Amino acid sequence: MSSSKPKIDYSLYLVTGRELLPPGKDYYESLEESLQGGVTLVQVREKLTDTGEFIDVARRTKEICDRYKVPVLINDRIDVHLAIGSAGIHIGQSDCPLPLARQLLGPNAIIGVSVSSPADAKRAVAQGADYVGIGPVWPTGSKDVSKKVLLSPEGVGAVLDALAGTGVEAVAIGGIHPPNLQYLLHASIAPNSRNHLAGIAIISDIVGSRIPKEASEGLRKVVDSFKRSRETLDHPQAIFCAKAQSPRDTEGILARVGDLMRIVRNNTPLIHQITNNVVINDSANATLAVGASPIMATNARDVKDLSPAIGALLVNFGTITDKEGMMVAGREANVNRKPVVFDPVAVGATSYRRETSKELLAHWQPTVIKGNAAEIGALAQSAEVATRGVDSVGSGFSDPAKVVRDLARRRAAIIVLTGEHDYISDGETVIKASNGHKLLGVITGSGCMTGTLVTTFCAAARLYHLANHDPFEEESQLVQGDMLMGALAGVLVITIAAEVAAARSDVKGPGTFRAALIDELYNLTPDVLVERAKIEVISPAWKGGAD
Numbered sequence: 120m121s122s123s124k125p126k127i128d129y130s131l132y133l134v135t136g137r138e139l140l141p142p143g144k145d146y147y148e149s150l151e152e153s154l155q156g157g158v159t160l161v162q163v164r165e166k167l168t169d170t171g172e173f174i175d176v177a178r179r180t181k182e183i184c185d186r187y188k189v190p191v192l193i194n195d196r197i198d199v200h201l202a203i204g205s206a207g208i209h210i211g212q213s214d215c216p217l218p219l220a221r222q223l224l225g226p227n228a229i230i231g232v233s234v235s236s237p238a239d240a241k242r243a244v245a246q247g248a249d250y251v252g253i254g255p256v257w258p259t260g261s262k263d264v265s266k267k268v269l270l271s272p273e274g275v276g277a278v279l280d281a282l283a284g285t286g287v288e289a290v291a292i293g294g295i296h297p298p299n300l301q302y303l304l305h306a307s308i309a310p311n312s313r314n315h316l317a318g319i320a321i322i323s324d325i326v327g328s329r330i331p332k333e334a335s336e337g338l339r340k341v342v343d344s345f346k347r348s349r350e351t352l353d354h355p356q357a358i359f360c361a362k363a364q365s366p367r368d369t370e371g372i373l374a375r376v377g378d379l380m381r382i383v384r385n386n387t388p389l390i391h392q393i394t395n396n397v398v399i400n401d402s403a404n405a406t407l408a409v410g411a412s413p414i415m416a417t418n419a420r421d422v423k424d425l426s427p428a429i430g431a432l433l434v435n436f437g438t439i440t441d442k443e444g445m446m447v448a449g450r451e452a453n454v455n456r457k458p459v460v461f462d463p464v465a466v467g468a469t470s471y472r473r474e475t476s477k478e479l480l481a482h483w484q485p486t487v488i489k490g491n492a493a494e495i496g497a498l499a500q501s502a503e504v505a506t507r508g509v510d511s512v513g514s515g516f517s518d519p520a521k522v523v524r525d526l527a528r529r530r531a532a533i534i535v536l537t538g539e540h541d542y543i544s545d546g547e548t549v550i551k552a553s554n555g556h557k558l559l560g561v562i563t564g565s566g567c568m569t570g571t572l573v574t575t576f577c578a579a580a581r582l583y584h585l586a587n588h589d590p591f592e593e594e595s596q597l598v599q600g601d602m603l604m605g606a607l608a609g610v611l612v613i614t615i616a617a618e619v620a621a622a623r624s625d626v627k628g629p630g631t632f633r634a635a636l637i638d639e640l641y642n643l644t645p646d647v648l649v650e651r652a653k654i655e656v657i658s659p660a661w662k663g664g665a666d
């Protein structure tokens with residue numbers, strides 16, 4: 120028995136699986152390369168091996184890991200742990216009960232437990248687990264999880280809330296690969312406590328690799344930068360990193376919005392839009408009018424190739440004809456760390472829409488979610504506002520600032536709530552914007568155009584960041600740049616252009632307004648925007664503002 124409990128680094132937890140080695144690759148060679156790539160903890164998992172062989176494999180595994188000062192745990196088998204003197208064991212819900220395992224292993228052994236719900240996690244804490252493995256997050260070919268509920272990052276976040284303040288750390292497991300890793304880490308940040316993963320547990324991505332050193336290095340780099348970014352937040356409840364360059368006073372905000380308008384016109388970012396059939400033409404014209412370049416590709420193969428070149432992606436599911444393209448485009452945007460704006464048109468209206476929204480959000484992390492009161496209410500699971508077709512009915516939320524701020528925290532995304540007043544939040548600050556004109560409500564697609572412009576200016580916010588970047592921040596967030604500013608800029612540009620258009624003497628009603636709106640998006644200058652913008656900044660409670 121060890122004389123004190125070892126301190127474990129859970130960042131990159133390799134679970135072994137000799138059956139998944141590439142043909143001809145030696146297990147011990149693969150293990151050593153993984154350790155060189157930065158694996159911080161190893162679990163020996165042998166499901167089909169007899170006891171003698173399991174002990175041999177575990178002993179040799181430990182000898183190699185000892186050279187790298189990396190602890191070894193044993194999957195399920197207390198006898199194998201005792202035979203080789205490993206740091207501890209990992210047990211599942213149907214293995215040796217945790218209280219008994221603790222009694223047999225003593226207080227200093229590390230005992231990890233598999234959990235798949237907040238209730239499992241609370242029980243594991245009460246019974247003295249050192250850490251939990253939360254899974255399965257996604258489908259995996261390494262184990263039969265067909266009878267289990269796939270948690271997706273949101274489910275992982277719910278478990279992390281149950282662990283908050285307990286000192287019990289957590290890793291996620293199941294179907295984790297480089298394209299979904301950033302998404303998992305960011306989207307699983309617990310909505311209430313902001314508790315986050317201590318690491319990831321991986322089989323196939325490392326064991327199945329011909330170059331496990333590179334596979335491990337790639338995963339470790341992402342986990343390290345994520346953990347570093349969480350440690351340097353200016354407040355534990357903040358979602359996004361401290362941004363020294365981010366203004367939060369009215370004057371500074373409007374100056375930044377003006378900068379973003381100039382960036383769009385000078386850089387012509389490519390704005391990829393998968394949007395609905397009703398608005399494709401108007402959205403493309405609005406993009407061009409503000410100085411960006413639209414691309415309305417929808418085919419899954421096409422969108423994958425496009426992703427490295429785009430400035431930002433809009434996924435508007437008004438007519439949901441291209442679900443596969445939406446899945447691939449969002450995922451690729453996450454991999455390429457491009458802003459993704461999600462416009463869940465009429466999400467509360469049908470079960471198909473609710474399911475599609477859930478499915479998309481289980482595949483990628485949106486940077487911004489934009490919706491009217493009914494759409495945001497459906498995502499926030501609030502019954503305050505109902506849906507009729509694509510419109511909201513009712514007087515709206517009693518406390519819209521709280522709704523957007525809470526949802527932003529829950530989804531780790533900027534939330535834009537459109538209406539007579541628009542509310543935009545990053546989970547910390549809420550900005551209320553009060554421009555606009557009632558004619559926007561009598562042309563089709565004005566909400567969708569708002570999504571287009573939010574996407575365009577989020578692309579600009581990323582470009583602004585890259586041009587003025589701080590080398591540390593570069594690695595620390597899924598999407599770099601102040602997306603609150605990008606989202607606000609999109610809202611202000613369309614609502615102020617609408618005011619200017621509506622005031623023109625040649626505008627007689629919706630038809631002439633629609634054309635004038637495109638003209639005024641084209642003509643709008645930063646000076647006019649600053650002069651007309653009506654915004655109010657609502658500070659978060661921990662900075663002395665309203666809660």
Ligand SMILES: Cc1ncc(COP(=O)(O)OP(=O)(O)O)c(N)n1
Nearest residue numbers: 194209210211212233252253292320
């Ligand atoms: C880190 C980690 N998390 C979960 C598991 C799964 O363990 P278990 O539920 O015991 O299932 P098997 O691994 O025995 O199939 C794990 N091994 N490691």
Ligand SMILES: Cc1nc(C(=O)O)sc1CCOP(=O)(O)O
Nearest residue numbers: 254255259261293294321322323
């Ligand atoms: C061993 C294991 N346990 C899981 C759980 O959810 O409990 S998922 C899983 C397999 C993880 O392998 P890969 O990284 O190849 O997806």
